[in-house]
Amino acid sequence: MSRTADRPTQEKLLSRAVWDVLAEQGLDRLTIRAVAGAAGCTTGLVMHRFPNRRALLLHARHLLHERTRQRMEAREATATDPRAALRAVLAQSLAVDADSRTHAVVWLGFLAAAVSDPELAEAHRTHNRAWRTRLIRLVSAAAPGWPESRVTTTANALIALVEGTAVLAAADPEAYPPDAQRTALDATLTAYGLA
Amino acid sequence: MSRTADRPTQEKLLSRAVWDVLAEQGLDRLTIRAVAGAAGCTTGLVMHRFPNRRALLLHARHLLHERTRQRMEAREATATDPRAALRAVLAQSLAVDADSRTHAVVWLGFLAAAVSDPELAEAHRTHNRAWRTRLIRLVSAAAPGWPESRVTTTANALIALVEGTAVLAAADPEAYPPDAQRTALDATLTAYGLA
């Protein structure tokens, strides 16, 4: 079937190449040739795996969602009480190390591209609304007895806080060191009575 | 000197064209031809005003800063007490109407481009740090007696909150209507004891 390597290995290789190009060069530099160069192959292999560049973009968007889900589940597994789970899920969005910073950079790129790309916009809406319902459930579990409107407002504020912190840290890491990001999150949770 | 129109009129026309293209098409579609098309002229005029595309980008970045400053001063002028000034300056970053939504879209585009463009990154750092010092001053005036670390942490959180809200609203206006944005800001200010 294959010439040298098996199919899953090549898929891993190409996914890694796509992620690397996306993190270092940005969304508009995610070209067929750049991916082939990062993967150490020619454009023929890339075009044999993806029908066109758009499929490459959607695959990268899927990678972003998949990695988000993996990191989220890994965080939730270590939580003991509802408030710890809430903080863990929120802190997962921060840009505190190389991986999470890359994650924030890629997320920022797709968000910017979504404003003039209906398909990417719909992907963003779907995933972001799913995350909001998840966070509403976590806030509701962490603060039983709160009215629904207060839960929703708090969830909106917390999402905006961590996403804003992540993109600001991605663009200016020195001004937003990991400690400052975590301190801002903890202070807000404390202010909301959710610490 | 000029053929048909005077120079300031043409500068206004080109600035408006640059802003329109940036808001509707995004940063990577800000081409010489697109600007000429939006301005109703040919590429010759655009290339006669800007030496190259990079100058066009920097001019657009300058426009973003200039409009931000204008909106900020207009808000501060109407504030009566320090807490009203703090809220007014923060609410200025929200994406609650067509103008502010466009503003958020353009800001988002430049932020995403800054991660792989040193010059744009430096422009972002400069302006964002200046804004942070301004907000630290406003928080300090709104909450006299707070220790410096608490003021700084609160300012970081508030900046991340409004910027995150703005970009999320820019990408999904239906999920973040103006009321939801303002409610999230007011709830956070109340939680911090700054309402």
Next chain:
DNA sequence: ATGTTACGGTAACGATCGTTACGGAATGAT
């Protein structure tokens, strides 16, 4: 061993963009 099929490398085409060169036209000076 040979034919077949899928895999993937190579090259070229059309489109788009930044940039440059050139030419015509209008304005101000003499």
Next chain:
DNA sequence: ATCATTCCGTAACGATCGTTACCGTAACAT
């Protein structure tokens, strides 16, 4: 009125990218 200069439209060149077509080659079946 004529000339020089500035302004700006036009066109072309080189580069890059997406896409397609073509072709060699390795793996499998017979």
